[in-house]
Amino acid sequence: xxxxxxxxxxxxxxxxxxxxxxxxxxxxxxxxxxxxxxxxxxxxxxxxxxxxxxxxxxxxxxxxxxxxxxxxxxxxxxxxxxxxxxxxxxxxxxxxxxxxxxxxxxxx
Amino acid sequence: xxxxxxxxxxxxxxxxxxxxxxxxxxxxxxxxxxxxxxxxxxxxxxxxxxxxxxxxxxxxxxxxxxxxxxxxxxxxxxxxxxxxxxxxxxxxxxxxxxxxxxxxxxxxxxxxxxxxxxxxxxxxxxxxxxxxxxxxxxxxxxxxxxxxxxxxxxxxxxxxxxxxxxxxxxxxxxxxxxxxxxxxxxxxxxxxxxxxxxxxxxxxxxxxxxxxxxxxxxxxxxxxxxxxxxxxxxxxxxxxxxxxxxxxxxxxxxxxxxxxxxxxxxxxxxxxxxxxxxxxxxxxxxxxxxxxxxxxxxxxxxxxxxxxxxxxxxxxxxxxxxxxxxxxxxxxxxxxxxxxxxxxxxxxxxxxxxxxxxxxxxxxxxxxxxxxxxxxxxxxxxxxxxxxxxxxxxxxxxxxxxxxxxxxxxxxxxxxxxxxxxxxxxxxxxxxxxxxxxxxxxxxxxxxxxxxxxxxxxxxxxxxxxxxxxxxxxxxxxxxxxxxxxxxxxxxxxxxxxxxxxxxxxxxxxxxxxxxxxxxxxxxxxxxxxxxxxxxxxxxxxxxxxxxxxxxxxxxxxxxxxxxxxxxxxxxxxxxxxxxxxxxxxxxxxxxxxxxxxxxxxxxxxxxxxxxxxxxxxxxxxxxxxxxxxxxxxxxxxxxxxxxxxxxxxxxxxxxxxxxxxxxxxxxxxxxxxxxxxxxxxxxxxxxxxxxxxxxxxxxxxxxxxxxxxxxxxxxxxxxxxxxxxxxxxxxxxxxxxxxxxxxxxxxxxxxxxxxxxxxxxxxxxxxxxxxxxxxxxxxxxxxxxxxxxxxxxxxxxxxxxxxxxxxxxxxxxxxxxxxxxxxxxxxxxxxxxxxxxxxxxxxxxxxxxxxxxxxxxxxxxxxxxxxxxxxxxxxxxxxx
Numbered sequence: 001x002x003x004x005x006x007x008x009x010x011x012x013x014x015x016x017x018x019x020x021x022x023x024x025x026x027x028x029x030x031x032x033x034x035x036x037x038x039x040x041x042x043x044x045x046x047x048x049x050x051x052x053x054x055x056x057x058x059x060x061x062x063x064x065x066x067x068x069x070x071x072x073x074x075x076x077x078x079x080x081x082x083x084x085x086x087x088x089x090x091x092x093x094x095x096x097x098x099x100x101x102x103x104x105x106x107x108x
Numbered sequence: 109x110x111x112x113x114x115x116x117x118x119x120x121x122x123x124x125x126x127x128x129x130x131x132x133x134x135x136x137x138x139x140x141x142x143x144x145x146x147x148x149x150x151x152x153x154x155x156x157x158x159x160x161x162x163x164x165x166x167x168x169x170x171x172x173x174x175x176x177x178x179x180x181x182x183x184x185x186x187x188x189x190x191x192x193x194x195x196x197x198x199x200x201x202x203x204x205x206x207x208x209x210x211x212x213x214x215x216x217x218x219x220x221x222x223x224x225x226x227x228x229x230x231x232x233x234x235x236x237x238x239x240x241x242x243x244x245x246x247x248x249x250x251x252x253x254x255x256x257x258x259x260x261x262x263x264x265x266x267x268x269x270x271x272x273x274x275x276x277x278x279x280x281x282x283x284x285x286x287x288x289x290x291x292x293x294x295x296x297x298x299x300x301x302x303x304x305x306x307x308x309x310x311x312x313x314x315x316x317x318x319x320x321x322x323x324x325x326x327x328x329x330x331x332x333x334x335x336x337x338x339x340x341x342x343x344x345x346x347x348x349x350x351x352x353x354x355x356x357x358x359x360x361x362x363x364x365x366x367x368x369x370x371x372x373x374x375x376x377x378x379x380x381x382x383x384x385x386x387x388x389x390x391x392x393x394x395x396x397x398x399x400x401x402x403x404x405x406x407x408x409x410x411x412x413x414x415x416x417x418x419x420x421x422x423x424x425x426x427x428x429x430x431x432x433x434x435x436x437x438x439x440x441x442x443x444x445x446x447x448x449x450x451x452x453x454x455x456x457x458x459x460x461x462x463x464x465x466x467x468x469x470x471x472x473x474x475x476x477x478x479x480x481x482x483x484x485x486x487x488x489x490x491x492x493x494x495x496x497x498x499x500x501x502x503x504x505x506x507x508x509x510x511x512x513x514x515x516x517x518x519x520x521x522x523x524x525x526x527x528x529x530x531x532x533x534x535x536x537x538x539x540x541x542x543x544x545x546x547x548x549x550x551x552x553x554x555x556x557x558x559x560x561x562x563x564x565x566x567x568x569x570x571x572x573x574x575x576x577x578x579x580x581x582x583x584x585x586x587x588x589x590x591x592x593x594x595x596x597x598x599x600x601x602x603x604x605x606x607x608x609x610x611x612x613x614x615x616x617x618x619x620x621x622x623x624x625x626x627x628x629x630x631x632x633x634x635x636x637x638x639x640x641x642x643x644x645x646x647x648x649x650x651x652x653x654x655x656x657x658x659x660x661x662x663x664x665x666x667x668x669x670x671x672x673x674x675x676x677x678x679x680x681x682x683x684x685x686x687x688x689x690x691x692x693x694x695x696x697x698x699x700x701x702x703x704x705x706x707x708x709x710x711x712x713x714x715x716x717x718x719x720x721x722x723x724x725x726x727x728x729x730x731x732x733x734x735x736x737x738x739x740x741x742x743x744x745x746x747x748x749x750x751x752x753x754x755x756x757x758x759x760x761x762x763x764x765x766x767x768x769x770x771x772x773x774x775x776x777x778x779x780x781x782x783x784x785x786x787x788x789x790x791x792x793x794x795x796x797x798x799x800x801x802x803x804x805x806x807x808x809x810x811x812x813x814x815x816x817x818x819x820x821x822x823x824x825x826x827x828x829x830x831x832x833x834x835x836x837x838x839x840x841x842x843x844x845x846x847x848x849x850x851x852x853x854x855x856x857x858x859x860x861x862x863x864x865x866x867x868x869x870x871x872x873x874x875x876x877x878x879x880x881x882x883x884x885x886x887x888x889x890x891x892x893x894x895x896x897x898x899x900x901x902x903x904x905x906x907x908x909x910x911x912x913x914x915x916x917x918x919x920x921x922x923x924x925x926x927x928x929x930x931x932x933x934x935x936x937x938x939x940x941x942x943x944x945x946x947x948x949x950x951x952x953x954x955x956x957x958x959x960x961x962x963x964x965x966x967x968x969x970x971x972x973x974x975x976x977x978x979x980x981x982x983x984x985x986x987x988x989x
Contacts, residue, residue, distance in 0.1 A: 026133060027140035045137060046165070049130075050172040057176065065129060068136070075133045 011043055011051050012060075013094060016087040019061060019079040025068065026052060026075065052077060060086050130173055134166055184515060191516035201488050204880070205481055205520040206527060209570050211873060212477040213528025216470040217555075217563040218535040222543075223463045225553030227456050232373040234305025235412075239451035240419060242272075242409040242426055247443040254407045261433050262409070268422035269411035271303035275376070276406045278388060279650065280351035280362075281842045282337075288352075290650065290842045291333065293386035294376075295393050301328075303412045304374060309334075311345040311368025314389060324389040327351065327364040331372040333385035344369065351388075353652050353842060364388065372551075376410065376455070402437040410451060423448035440696060440704045459547060461942040462863055468939060469621065469870045472614045474570060476874050479607040479614075480881035481574035485517060486604055487888045489582040496582060506583045513579035514572070521571030529555075529563045544859040577603065604885060605921040612925025612962065613932060615871075615878045620933040620958045621940055622871040625864045627954060628945040632857050635796075638777040639689065640721040641849035645823035645830065646687070648844040649813045655841075662735065662806040665713055665813065668837045672817060675833075677826055679818040682716030685709075687814050688744075688777040688800055690852070697801065698763035699751070707747055707799040709764060711808030717742075717774055719818045727758045727772030730804055738807030742772035747799035768803055780856045816849075823848045863943060875962075879969040882918060887973040890914050897977055898985025907978035914977040915970040922966045926959050 018024060018032045029052075030043050043051075055061045060083030068074040079087075138159050145155035160166075195202040230236050242262070244252040254262075254274070263272045278295040281288050298314035306313070309331060317323055327349060329338075338344050344366050352362045375384055390407075413422055427446040431438070438444045449457075489496070499509060533555050540550050581603060655661050665683045672681040686708065694706040710716075714732050717724075725745055734740050741762060748757035748770075762768050776797045805813070815834075819826050827846045834843055890897075897910050937949025947954070 025136065027137045030137075031140075031144070045134070046169045046172060049134070049169055050176045053173050053176045065132070072136055072139065073132055074136045075129065 010094075011047060012055060013087070013090050014041075014043070015048075015051060015055065015077075016060060016079065016083055016090075019077060019083070020087065023076045023078040025077065029077070055083070059083075130170060134169065138166075187512045187515040188519055190512065191519040194516060195520070198488065201484065202520055202523075204484060205517070206524045208477045208481055208877060209521050209524025209567065210527030210531060211877070212474045212570055213525050213563050213566050214531025214535060215528075215870065215873070216474060216566050217528060217532040217559055218539060219463075219466045219470050220562045221532060221536045221555055221559045222539055222553050223467070224558060226547060226549045227459050227463055229549070229552060231452055231455065232371075233451075236452060237450065238270075238413045238415070239304065240411055240413055240422065240448050241451055241454040242411060242422075243447045243449070244430070245445045245447045246441055250447060252444075254409045255402045255437075256407060257402060258430065258434060259407050259409050262426055262429060265429050266411075266422070266425055268413060268417045268425045270414050271299050272409065272411040273297045273300040273303040274390060274407040274409045275300060276390065276393065276408065278386075278393065280386075281353040281650070281652075282385075283350040283352055284337075288842075290844050291351075291385040293330070293384050293388065295390045296387050297390050300387070300410075301370065301374070303410065304376070305412075306370055306374040308368040308370050310342055311366070313368060313370065314387075319389045319391040321360070321391065324391050325361060325364050326367045326389065328387040329366060329369045330375075330383075330385050330387070331369055332383065334369045337385075351386075353650060360392065376451075402434055419448050419450060441706070456548060461939070462859070465621070465863070465939055465943065466866060466870075469618055469867060472618045473870055473874050473877075474566070476611050476614050476618075476877055478570055478574040479611045480877050481517075481570070482578050483604055483607050483881050483885055485513075485575055485578040486581070487884060489513070489578060490888070490892075493582070500583070509583040510576075510579045513582060514575050517575035517579070518568070518571045521567050521575075524570075525563055525567030528567070529560060532559065532563065542862065544862045546859045547862075605917060608882065608885060608918060608921040609925040609928070611878045611881060612922040612966070613929035615874050616926050616929025616958060616962055617933050617936070618867075618871040618874050619962060620930070620937075620955055622864070622867040623954055623958050624937075624940055624947060624949060624951065625860070625867050625943050627951075628943060628947050629857060629860050629864045631947060632860065632945045635778055637689065637780065637853065638722060638775050638797075639849075641853045643819050643821065643823050644719070644849040645815075645817040645819060645826055645846065646849055646852070647815050647830070647846040649683075649815055649834070650842040650844065651812065652838075652840040652842075659806070661813065664838055664841065665805060666735070668815070668834065669713055669715070671833050671837065672830065675826075675829065677820050677829075679820060680715050680719045681815065681817040682713040682719040683805060683813045683815050684713070684716050684802075685711040685805065685808055685813055687816070688720070688722070688802075689780040694798070695764065700761050700763075705751060705799075707743075707801050709808065710800065710802050711805040711813075712802050713805055716816060717802065719816045720777070721818075722777060723775040725773045725775055727770070729772055729774075730802065734804045735806050738804040739766070739768060740771045741768035741801055741803040741807075742774050743770055743802070744774055744797075744800045745776050746797050747801065748773045750799055762801060764801065764803070766807060768801070768807065774802070780853050860943060860945075875965060879965060882922070882966055882969040883973065886915055886918050886970045887976075889918070890973045890977040893977075894980060894985050897980050898982045901980060901985075902982040910978040910980070911974045914974040915967075918970055919963075919966060923963065926962055929962075930955050930959055 014033055015029055018029050018036070021032075024032065026045075026049060030045070030048055033041055033043050052061070052063075056063055056077070060080060061077045062080055063075050063077045065073050066076045068076075138156070141159035142152070142156045145158050146152055148155075150158065231239070233239060242254065243250065244254055244258075246252055253276075259272075259274045263269075266272065273296065275294045275296045277292070279290060279292050282291045296314075298316050298318050301308070301313040308328070311328075313328060314326065318326055329344065334340060334344065345368060347366050348363050349366060350362055351364050370387065411422075413419070423446055426448060430444075430446050434444075496509065500506070536553060536555050536559075540553050543550055651661050651664075655664070669681050669683065672678050688708075688710055695709045696704050696706055697709075698704055712730065714730050714735065717729060726748075727742065730740065730742060743757060743762075748755075751757070752760060757770050757773055760770050762770060777800070778796045779798055780796075815830070817823065817826065817830060831843060831846070834841060893914070897905075897913070900910060900913070901907075933955060934950045940949045
């Protein structure tokens, strides 16, 4: 199964989008990305966790250690208001970008 | 940015928790992935392995998160731990580095601390940069005091000054209820403290009308005198003091009202080491206004420039007035002029050459230390090249490696810096204690925050300078597969060679400087003085009021000298108004052809020249009979040759207050007092002899006299006996500063001795440091080339040949360095000029001697390891790798 590499800078967007659905932990987010892209996209641990911590530092998500299934503790990430605004802005930008790209590629 | 910084700080505090949670987070991820894999039907072991494999390196992930979180501080901490481990493993290396940097930091910080307290600190007056001193100048004298009429003319006419004040020295016998003693101070114009911008500690300063007769019996006390004599009594203001015997020019009653106390920081005369106890109005000394006194130099004039006026403009303005109104003075003294100089420069400028010299010496020492350390780091880095190349090949970045090497070294540098500051804490107070009294403002020298900041800067500077180049070089070596078995790449030994070259050059400069100053000092102490200072006691006597005018001082001196000559311990005793070796003022005298000339004048007792052992050259000495009929004098050879070049001095007449016939010519006496003055020292011995006239004391009226007693043994032991005889003859005569001539002669070169001692200390340290460095380098070369030497020996090389091979490159570099150092000394030697006496900074004998000495030292340092190289057993050397 061929898995696409994530485009630079798109991981942040995906993470935020997934967190709109509700708080989640790192593995959950990675799993969701895989599922929602029908196994076509995958975020490696080496880029996912730095991205999560970076988003937290920027104030787009916050995190807490919470008890999880099987008596484990997991760090759960929650979208903040600033994160939601950022997601909306970035989504618009992304859609404009895709549209422009599409027009050019179709026109060619 | 702020948030990043905040997170950095928080990250530091909560570092341990963050690490634990990060670990937990990743473990959770692995566990979940494993479960997911199990659900996909894998066995649990396989599931976990797949999970770990798919996820990539956990440590890399952690490192990436740490980077995001700003936890890189951790890696610095790791470097530091690593460095500490190295310190423990190689205590010898660490100790050398710490000691070298400690020495460099300690010495430089100490010199900086003293320089900043003495020279760099601004004067403690209001807007000190506007304060200037105004001097008259003569062709060979750049500081001639000003006469009263000139000061008044300038004050009235000059537009350049907001204030112009004048001072002159003053002395009184301070009569307390239970004792009396001599105090020194200044007679000043009332606006002096206004000019300086000094506020009194208590009371007030002078009012403008307090220079008027009838109002001028007021005195301001110096803080120091107030504390020692009155215990800092705040009720001193309004009290009356008896200040007697102000000298012949002093007129009027001798009771003064204390109006205030001024801070000790208000001192304005640093060149005279004597203290300043009080200030009285200038008019307590009768101000002579007539034109004939323009030749009399009594006043020191200082002013505050108007805000928009430069020093040059003020100088031009005063110069114009001077040229216009002081024609009679300029006629007598052709080439006279005006010089205006900033007060900071005037009071402290004379210390600058010494500090410049010391700063240069310290900088050289620091550079030597740095190049030495760089060499050491290279050597030790070479021993670690295994470790370094291993790290490089395991993916450590070069930047990271350089950072680690520099961090390691900086840690040692910080230890060195702490050691250095501790050294400064000890050295600065002892330097202040040992410093010559000619160095002003020593009370303001402290190890303070500025000192610490300076020390920190020097520490970082030396740390970085010495470690950066070797670290960059060492970090380059690895990937090409350098190992301990191969010789170092060429660049390394080239850096090593240039370091030794630089070290040798710098060392020579420092050595040459120290040698030249020391040699000057030796010459100075072996100057032919023209008199014999050993076993001579001297002291100053000040006559009570009216003594000199009534002629009683002659009777007193005759009686005193008669009683002293009965003492078996006394060989001969005499008195003089001015001691012939103590650069006094010049007076103008007339010849019979009405030409005017300048000479120093001494009124002496018949035996004075015999007491000093000044030889008679022609004619006769003064006798007791001349005292009763003072119309003859003797002159020194300098005057006789200058004025009467045909050798016909005897029989000529000289006019000074009255006419004197020259009856004898005596030998020249070196003006030892002038040796203190750097400008005179530069000009050499020639300037150290003044034309001088010795006339009978009864023919010269003066308020004071010096007693000179030649003794059979230790003169200091005779002080109580002489003081007792003085008191028995007349207790009203004040006696000051009993000392020996040896001490006075020594005092003239005391600042030079201090400087020479410091320079010798610095160059000694530099030689030791450079020697250790050379020893280390040759030792290292020998170790590295053991196998090669073994092969050479086995193939028939002689042991001498091996020795040359071992030291050849090192000595070659050093020889070249010595040459360049000598050239640099010749080029930069003018810095030394103010401290040299009858010696050129490019003196070839001295420079050669220093170079040969340095080369010999280098050879000695290289000899031991070279010898070891030649004793290598070929069989063992070949087997050892």
